[in-house]
Amino acid sequence: MIRILTDAGGDIGAATAQRHGITVVPSYVNFGAERLKSDQLTSEELIERVRRSRKLPITSSPNQHDWTLAYQNALKDADEVISIHMPAGLSQSFAEAKQASTLFGDRVHQVDGGVGTYALGYQALRAAELADRGLSRAEIVADLAYMQQHHFVYFMVDTLDYLRMSGRISGVSAFIGNLFGIKPLLKYEHAQVVAAGRARGHRAGVQQISEALSQFAVQQPYPLRLTYLYSPGGEQQVNMLGEQLSSWGYRDVNVQKTGTVTTAIGGPGGMALIADPIRPVPTGR
16 A cells, blocks of 8 residues: 655645545644744734734744654555655755655655645645656656646745745845736746736736646647646635636636645735646556
8 A cells, every 4th residue: 555645845735635545644844933833823813913913924844753753654554655745955854854754764765746825736736646656656757757847836925025035035035026016927847936028917827827727728638627726815816717717618727725835935815826747547457
């Protein structure tokens, strides 16, 4: 039996994780000297706390001890573990898990997911499905490698302050962007978050993201599975995106709210579009 573990940055809700037998290892959300686990507060509670305190949070990854405990618990009823992580260049999670895995020999295998948010969650869900079908660790890891090379993750944030606190942009850039109402468009590319453009207002940003999806879709040999992701306050932007893409024929869409970690990094009023090719599920043994 293979057990799947992943980071809280994958935006998989507790109910979904439990239903698929996935263990989500929480990150930390730091408000000054106070440190909370990401599963101790919701996205809405985080935003409300920021509003009251006027202090922005800083996130930190699960440490080696956290991963050691998670692996120990998983291996009580599993033969092997695959843990799927945020990109090593953006998070210490992969490195901390790698150190923890030395205690368990070849029973534990780490995968650098190369992406964050629900695109990482997709990988965990896919891995759990393949494990249930009896595929081997090597077969599951090979399937995930395809996903890592063929994902589409674009996002737009409403305020630049949270990205500035996380070190993604400078304070000057945040001030200018907020002053003129510029909405930065970002994407995951080669396991990094990079600029994808900028828009003056939400509707212009939604249009740019939709056009980028259209270009991505024509290059894929399989139909796409779409997820609209939003942080608290981002419902209107997601509705705009839904209206736009519905008119293009995209109607069977998953809608998800960001988890605490993604909200702490991107802030309120954000939205993302995630697309993955729907590949046939290989037959297990």
